[in-house]
Amino acid sequence: MPHLVILGAGASLASFPNGDKHGRKLPLMNSLVEKLDLYNHIPDKFEGLITDFEKLYSNISNDDSLLSVKKIIDKKVYEYFYEMNIPNKPTLYDYLILSLRKKDLIATFNWNPLLLKTMRRHSKIVNLPNVAFLHGNVAVGVCKYCNLKGYKYNNICHHCNRPYDDMRLLFPVENKNYSADKTINDEWEMLRHYFEISLYVTIFGYSAPNSDIDAKKLMLDASMKNRSREFYELEIIDIKPEEEVEETWHDFIHSHHYSVIDNFKESYLWHHPRRSTDAFFDAYLMNSPWDDNPFPEFNDIYEMHQWIEPLIREENKKL
Numbered sequence: 001m002p003h004l005v006i007l008g009a010g011a012s013l014a015s016f017p018n019g020d021k022h023g024r025k026l027p028l029m030n031s032l033v034e035k036l037d038l039y040n041h042i043p044d045k046f047e048g049l050i051t052d053f054e055k056l057y058s059n060i061s062n063d064d065s066l067l068s069v070k071k072i073i074d075k076k077v078y079e080y081f082y083e084m085n086i087p088n089k090p091t092l093y094d095y096l097i098l099s100l101r102k103k104d105l106i107a108t109f110n111w112n113p114l115l116l117k118t119m120r121r122h123s124k125i126v127n128l129p130n131v132a133f134l135h136g137n138v139a140v141g142v143c144k145y146c147n148l149k150g151y152k153y154n155n156i157c158h159h160c161n162r163p164y165d166d167m168r169l170l171f172p173v174e175n176k177n178y179s180a181d182k183t184i185n186d187e188w189e190m191l192r193h194y195f196e197i198s199l200y201v202t203i204f205g206y207s208a209p210n211s212d213i214d215a216k217k218l219m220l221d222a223s224m225k226n227r228s229r230e231f232y233e234l235e236i237i238d239i240k241p242e243e244e245v246e247e248t249w250h251d252f253i254h255s256h257h258y259s260v261i262d263n264f265k266e267s268y269l270w271h272h273p274r275r276s277t278d279a280f281f282d283a284y285l286m287n288s289p290w291d292d293n294p295f296p297e298f299n300d301i302y303e304m305h306q307w308i309e310p311l312i313r314e315e316n317k318k319l
């Protein structure tokens with residue numbers, strides 16, 4: 001049974017606390033204007049909103065006379081993230097990706113390319129999770145002729161060799177209209193499907209801000225249709241106080257089947273890599289708990305691949 005992982009800005013920040021390979025920092029919504037040096041483009045009347053990008057952007061995009069300002073911000077944001085690169089040493093994203101299998105899904109709200117770039121350095125591992133980009137992503141290119149998505153940094157479509165278009169980024173405005181853009185709608189279809197069939201859901205560093213009210217509702221509706229609703233487990237990884245986290249996700253919690261932790265290294269995925277739902281099923285539904293098999297800390301990608309090799313061999317035997 002699948003494991004669904006939902007990532008927000010907090011997950012990228014926890015994985016790249018010192019920024020990207022060249023120290024380029026991951027901005028949060030309250031520091032975006034400052035980190036991306038957008039200050040000179042913000043109209044004076046919105047000066048009070050520079051630490052609240054969601055409100056600021058909503059105001060700018062609602063004002064037709066500020067269309068050129070909006071376009072500059074869109075472009076600068078895209079370019080800032082597009083330039084980001086992954087460090088050579090393993091990050092939490094490496095552990096996360098290798099802790100899951102093809103039957104699982106990572107759905108991310110993040111625009112940055114770090115998840116996809118990390119995934120590509122594990123491309124020799126065949127059994128990797130699926131990924132959905134819920135608010136668009138700079139590492140994804142879209143070919144409107146073939147209706148295909150690919151790796152944007154390759155520049156041209158792997159099928160017809162025409163240049164890729166950018167995948168649209170959904171900015172924090174109140175009515176995002178997830179179904180208007182076909183590419184984004186496909187990603188949400190995938191998320192909805194996984195919400196219905198997953199036995200385990202992990203929400204990592206996603207705070208469901210006010211501007212994501214539609215996103216939260218779409219997810220809740222889908223989780224209500226979960227075929228294992230009575231026993232599916234929800235795990236939330238967040239550094240905020242537990243009461244605040246419980247308040248945010250209250251509607252998603254079914255009786256006592258949830259936990260709140262503040263670190264990925266305490267997660268079920270860390271302790272049962274590539275076997276989370278198998279271990280969970282046996283422990284809670286068959287009353288036969290497994291021994292933990294936690295990841296050690298790795299120095300490089302080669303060590304990681306060596307360590308998961310026996311697990312992969314076992315998976316291949318079952319296929």
Ligand SMILES: [Zn+2]
Binds near residue numbers: 143147148162
């Ligand atoms: Zn094409």
